[in-house]
Structure formats: structure tokens, C-alpha cells
Amino acid sequence: xxxxxxxxxxxxxxxxxxxxxxxxxxxxxxxxxxxxxxxxxxxxxxxxxxxxxxxxxxxxxxxxxxxxxxxxxxxxxxxxxxxxxxxxxxxxxxxxxxxxxxxxxxxxxxxxxxxxxxxxxxxxxxxxxxxxxxxxxxxxxxxxxxxxxxxxxxxxxxxxxxxxxxxxxxxxxxxxxxxxxxxxxxxxxxxxxxxxxxxxxxxxxxxxxxxxxxxxxxxxxxxxxxxxxxxxxxxxxxxxxxxxxxxxxxxxxxxxxxxxxxxxxxxxxxxxxxxxxxxxxxxxxxxxxxxxxxxxxxxxxxxxxxxxxxxxxxxxxxxxxxxxxxxxxxxxxxxxxxxxxxxxxxxxxxxxxxxxxxxxxxxxxxxxxxxxxxxxxxxxxxx
Numbered sequence: 031x032x033x034x035x036x037x038x039x040x041x042x043x044x045x046x047x048x049x050x051x052x053x054x055x056x057x058x059x060x061x062x063x064x065x066x067x068x069x070x071x072x073x074x075x076x077x078x079x080x081x082x083x084x085x086x087x088x089x090x091x092x093x094x095x096x097x098x099x100x101x102x103x104x105x106x107x108x109x110x111x112x113x114x115x116x117x118x119x120x121x122x123x124x125x126x127x128x129x130x131x132x133x134x135x136x137x138x139x140x141x142x143x144x145x146x147x148x149x150x151x152x153x154x155x156x157x158x159x160x161x162x163x164x165x166x167x168x169x170x171x172x173x174x175x176x177x178x179x180x181x182x183x184x185x186x187x188x189x190x191x192x193x194x195x196x197x198x199x200x201x202x203x204x205x206x207x208x209x210x211x212x213x214x215x216x217x218x219x220x221x222x223x224x225x226x227x228x229x230x231x232x233x234x235x236x237x238x239x240x241x242x243x244x245x246x247x248x249x250x251x252x253x254x255x256x257x258x259x260x261x262x263x264x265x266x267x268x269x270x271x272x273x274x275x276x277x278x279x280x281x282x283x284x285x286x287x288x289x290x291x292x293x294x295x296x297x298x299x300x301x302x303x304x305x306x307x308x309x310x311x312x313x314x315x316x317x318x319x320x321x322x323x324x325x326x327x328x329x330x331x332x333x334x335x336x337x338x339x340x341x342x343x344x345x346x347x348x349x350x351x352x353x354x355x356x357x358x359x360x361x362x363x364x365x366x367x368x369x370x371x372x373x374x375x376x377x378x379x380x381x382x383x384x385x386x387x388x389x390x391x392x393x394x395x396x397x398x399x400x401x402x403x404x405x406x407x408x409x410x411x412x413x
Contacts, residue, residue, distance in 0.1 A: 033049050033050070033051050033138075033139055033143060034049065034050050034051075034058045034072050034073065035047070035048075035049055035072070035073055036048060036049075036050060036058070036062060036067075036069055036071065036072040036073075037069070037071040037072075038062055038067035038068055038069045039067065039068045040066060040067055040068075041066050046067065048138060049137070049138035049139070050062065050138070051139060051140045051143050058072060059072065084150075085149075085150050085151070085152070086123065086124065086127065086150045086151060088179055088182060088183045088186070089183065090121060090123070090124050090127075091151070091152060091155060091175070091179045092176050092179045092180050092183060093119075093121075093124065094124065094127075094151075095155070095172045095173070095175040095176035095179065096172075096173075096176040097115055097119075098111055098112075098115065098172055099169050099172035099173045099176065101114060101115070102168065102169045102172070103169050108135055108141055109132060109135055109136055112128050112131050112132040112135065113132055115128045116128035116129050116132060123150075127148055127150055127151075130144070130147075130148050131144045131145060131148065134147055134148075140160070140163055141159055141163060141168070142156055142157075142159040142160030142163055143160075145159060153305045153308075154288050154291075154292060154302075154305045154306060155175055155179075157292060157295075157297050157301065157302070157305050158171045158172075158174075158175055158291065158292060158295050158297070159171065159172070159175075161292075161295045161296045161297050162295065164296075167295075171295050174291055174294075174295070175291070178287060178288060178291045181287065182284060182287070182288075185280070185283065185284070185368065188372070188375075189280060189375070192375045192379060195379070195383070196379070196382050196383065196386055199383070199386045199387070199390065200386065200390075203386070203389075203390030203393065203394070206390075206394060207390075207393055207394065207397065208243065208247075210394070210397045211236075211239055211240045211243040211244075211397070212240070212243050212244055212247060214401070215236060215237065215240040215397075215401065216240060216244065218401060229404050230400070230403040230404060232396065232399060232400040232403060233400045233401070233403055233404050235400065236396075236397060236400035236401070275374060276371055276374045276375060276378065277311065279367045279368070279370045279371035279374065280367075280368075280371045281309060281310040281311060281312075282310075282339075282340075282343065282363065282364070282367040283364045283365075283367040283368040283371060284306075284309045284310075284364075285306045285307070285309050285310050285316075285364075286343075286360045286361070286363040286364040286367065287360075287361065287364035288302075288305070288306045288309065289302050289303065289306050289360045290357045290358075290360035290361040290364060291357075292305060292306065293356060293357045293360065294357035299323055299329060299356075300320050300323050300324050303316055303319060303320040303323070304316075304320055307320075312338070315336050315338050315339075318332075318335075318336045319332045319333055319336050320332075322335055322336070328348075328351050329347055329351060329356065330344050330345075330347040330348035330351055333347060342366065343363050343367070346359050346362055346363050346366065347359050347360070347363060350362070
């Protein structure tokens with residue numbers, strides 16, 4: 031939607047100036063003509079996005095949809111609802127977003143246009159709100175949006191909780207190994223050098239590792255912290271080969287869940303695909319799918335022609351299109367993909383945990399054996 035500034039005369043010959051949102055200047059002219067105005071000047075208004083920092087979190091999106099829908103359902107106008115939310119919210123950034131939205135709506139913009147100006151809301155939610163405003167179902171759209179973003183939030187929490195235990199095991203195990211290499215082994219180095227005979231190969235390897243750890247522990251620690259920070263901020267992505275299928279199923283669950291919501295809200299399929307594509311790590315394949323739909327192929331045909339989507343996904347979408355139940359089919363694909371991902375996470379957890387225990391136990395066992403071998407040799411010399 032574009033905001034247009036206009037000057038027009040009403041039926042009594044009075045000059046009026048104002049703003050109007052429209053898909054094009056022709057659409058804006060038709061809307062003004064329906065209001066009985068004779069337009070003498072109209073021009074698109076250049077809008078600057080008001081930077082409010084990084085995009086809002088999933089939790090903020092859920093709170094926004096849930097709170098605003100509740101106030102609108104009670105009969106409050108959008109401006110009064112935004113004013114109350116701005117005063118009541120404990121989140122400073124969300125309060126700033128409410129204030130910016132209120133300013134935009136009071137200035138004559140629609141809520142969806144004002145949200146687009148702030149650059150902190152997800153493109154999918156903006157499209158849903160614009161569709162809801164056009165169809166008069168804004169409250170229902172916001173309720174559905176709250177449900178979708180809450181489901182995505184729960185999904186991400188489940189994935190994170192599944193990774194906590196292996197991550198804790200790795201950190202503890204590496205911490206024990208680092209303690210042995212930097213504190214225990216150096217205290218035994220003098221004893222090993224006094225033996226006066228060749229040390230066993232495991233001991234020599236351990237001493238070399240210990241010397242390297244003592245010399246490089248500061249750069250290694252700083253490098254690890256920087257890497258963790260980059261991973262947390264999304265600058266660096268760690269992709270493990272055995273996680274590929276799991277990542278794809280989680281991405282499909284997110285994309286198709288949001289696609290179902292957008293399509294059922296009245297947003298065209300091509301536009302909905304473009305909105306949800308960033309949720310997939312391989313967003314380029316969705317460009318091919320959108321192009322196929324744009325060329326006249328059915329959605330299932332476009333997925334099949336692209337070639338990287340599982341057969342069960344294509345099959346369910348095809349059945350939904352044949353029965354004119356595409357939104358329901360997309361929701362079923364999302365549910366099936368999540369169930370598959372959940373079972374894969376359970377199998378992966380049952381496999382990874384013993385492997386981690388075996389690896390960390392082997393590493394600690396190697397350190398212990400490498401320390402004890404020369405001590406056993408020394409006790410044999412004493413006898």
C-alpha cells in the first residue's frame with residue numbers, strides 16, 4: 031500500500047487536503063471519487079521508515095496480536111487501543127512501537143501501512159493485517175496471528191531444550207579436559223623429565239597438547255567466545271551433515287504453518303510464499319516455486335518441479351488443491367513435518383548422548399592413562 035497526498039474540492043466547493051492509502055494512484059482516485067471529491071492534485075508520499083532497532087521478538091509479536099485483538103474485540107477504536115497498549119506495556123521497545131503506530135494511524139495511515147513504516151514487524155504479520163483491514167476481519171486475523179506465532183515460539187523452545195543436554199555435556203567434558211591439560215599435567219612434567227628414560231607415546235602426545243594449551247589458551251578462549259557470539263547473533267551458522275533432514279523438516283513446519291495462515295487470510299499464494307521464504311535456510315528454492323505458480327502451475331506442481339521437497343509434502347498439497355482445501359492441506363503438512371522432526375530429534379538424542387559419553391570418557395581416559403603409564407614405569411624401576 032502507498033500513501034498519497036491529495037488536494038480536492040468537495041460538493042460545496044471547499045478545498046480539502048489529506049492523505050489516503052491505496053494500491054495505486056488510480057485506486058486512490060477511484061476511492062476519492064466515491065467520496066464525492068474532485069481531485070485537482072495527487073502524489074505519492076515518500077515515507078521514511080522509523081528505525082526502532084532490531085526486529086521485535088516472537089514473544090513481542092504474540093503479545094502485540096493478543097493484546098490488540100482483545101481491545102479491538104471489546105469495541106475500542108484502533109487509536110485508543112494503541113494508546114492504552116503504549117501506556118500499559120512493560121516492554122520499552124514494544125511501547126515505542128505502539129507509540130510509532132499510534133502516530134502513524136493518527137496521521138491518516140492504515141495500521142498495516144504504519145506497521146510497514148516501523149520495520150520491526152514481520153512481513154507476514156504486516157500482510158495479514160493489511161488483508162484483515164481490507165476484508166474487515168482484522169480481529170480474527172490478529173487472533174490467528176497470535177496462535178501461529180505462539181506455536182512457532184513453542185516449536186523453537188522444544189528444539190532448544192532438545193539441544194541443552196548435549197551442549198552441557200560437551201561444555202563440562204571440555205572443561206574437565208582443559209583443567210587436566212593446563213593444571214594437572216604441567217605439575218607432573220618435572221616428574222616425567224626426571225625419569226631419565228623415553229616416555230610412552232601417549233604421554234609424549236599429552237605433554238605436547240598440554241604445552242600447546244598453556245601457550246594458546248587465551249587466543250583459544252577468545253576465539254571460542256567470539257564464535258559463540260557470532261552464532262548467537264546469526265552471523266555464523268553451524269551446519270552438521272546429520273542434522274540436515276531435521277533442519278529441513280523444522281523449516282517446512284514453520285513455512286507451511288505460516289503459509290496456511292496467510293492464504294486463509296486472503297493473501298495471494300505468490301505473495302504468501304515470498305513472505306514466508308526467509309524462514310527456510312534455502313530460500314532460493316521458494317523463489318522457483320513462486321515463479322512456477324506465477325507461470326500458471328498449481329502449487330503442488332511447482333513444488334514437484336523444483337525437486338527438493340519430500341514426496342509426502344507434494345502429495346498432501348496436491349490432494350488439498352484437488353479438494354479446494356489448500357489452507358487445511360498446508361496446515362496438515364506443517365503438522366506432519368513437525369511430527370517427523372520431533373521423532374527425528376528423539377532418535378538423534380538417544381544416539382548422540384551415548385556417543386558423547388563415549389567420546390568424553392575416551393578423552394578423559396586417554397589423559398589418565400597417559401599420566402599413569404610413566405608412573406608405572408617409575409615404580410618398576412624403584413623395585
